[in-house]
Amino acid sequence: MLDAALEVLVEDGVAGITHRKVAARADVPLGSVTYHFSSLSELCTQAFARYVEQRTVEYEALFTEVTSREDLIDALVTVVRGGPSRHHSAVLGFELHLAALRDPALRALTQRWTSSSRAVLARFTGPEAAARLDALLEGMIMHTLLSTDQEPPEVTRAALVQTLGPAAGPSK
Numbered sequence: 001m002l003d004a005a006l007e008v009l010v011e012d013g014v015a016g017i018t019h020r021k022v023a024a025r026a027d028v029p030l031g032s033v034t035y036h037f038s039s040l041s042e043l044c045t046q047a048f049a050r051y052v053e054q055r056t057v058e059y060e061a062l063f064t065e066v067t068s069r070e071d072l073i074d075a076l077v078t079v080v081r082g083g084p085s086r087h088h089s090a091v092l093g094f095e096l097h098l099a100a101l102r103d104p105a106l107r108a109l110t111q112r113w114t115s116s117s118r119a120v121l122a123r124f125t126g127p128e129a130a131a132r133l134d135a136l137l138e139g140m141i142m143h144t145l146l147s148t149d150q151e152p153p154e155v156t157r158a159a160l161v162q163t164l165g166p167a168a169g170p171s172k
Contacts, residue, residue, distance in 0.1 A: 001026045001033055005047035010091050014044060014099045045105050048096045052109050055089055056116045063120055069167055072124050076133075076160045077153060080140045090141050125164065136163050 004026035008017050017040060023030040037043035062079065066072050079086075093113075100106035114134065121130035140156065 001028065001036060001043075002047045002050045005043055006051055006092060009044070009047060009095050010088055013095055017044060019043070041103070041105075044099065045103075045109075048092075048099070048106060048109050051089075051092050051096065052113045052116075055093070055113065058089070059117055060120055063123070066124065069164070073157060073160055073164070076137065077156050079137055080144055080156050080160075081150075081153060087145065090145055094142065094145070129164070133160075133163055136160070 001022060005017065005022045007025050008021045012021065019033045019037070019040065020030055022043065023033045026033070033043070037046065059079075062075050063072075066075055082089075096106060096113075097110055100110045118127070118130045118134050121133050124130075125133060136159065140159065144150065
């Protein structure tokens with residue numbers, strides 16, 4: 001049911017989710033959904049918690065093979081410009097962030113996600129740069145989602161390189 005709820009959230013957003021839509025998507029009786037989730041708030045919170053858990057694992061996996069600055073930049077470009085599954089995940093992320101503006105339980109989830117993603121980035125950049133990079137990534141992802149005219153990957157790459165700063169030179 002939680003996966004069905006996430007699908008409804010992608011399609012209709014927090015404002016459009018209903019027990020009935022989730023039941024139809026999960027192919028279960030409406031009573032099953034209302035039995036397990038007495039309110040839409042509870043349903044959304046649990047669905048978004050599932051999303052944060054899944055996304056945390058996926059995000060960490062994107063960086064497991066990063067061994068160089070170039071690998072890092074490639075991984076970051078993928079975060080911003082990823083394909084259909086990335087679009088799906090990004091929509092859920094922004095739905096969560098918007099809903100968290102008014103719901104403290106969801107705000108705790110956004111904090112968990114932010115801390116986790118910044119910890120991954122900090123392994124490569126340090127904590128301050130990770131915070132700046134995280135903010136840039138969120139903005140770039142939103143622009144990518146909303147743009148009707150996608151910028152070339154080189155522009156994305158250049159913005160990331162500029163934010164990361166100069167590459168470390170050889171030691172003397």
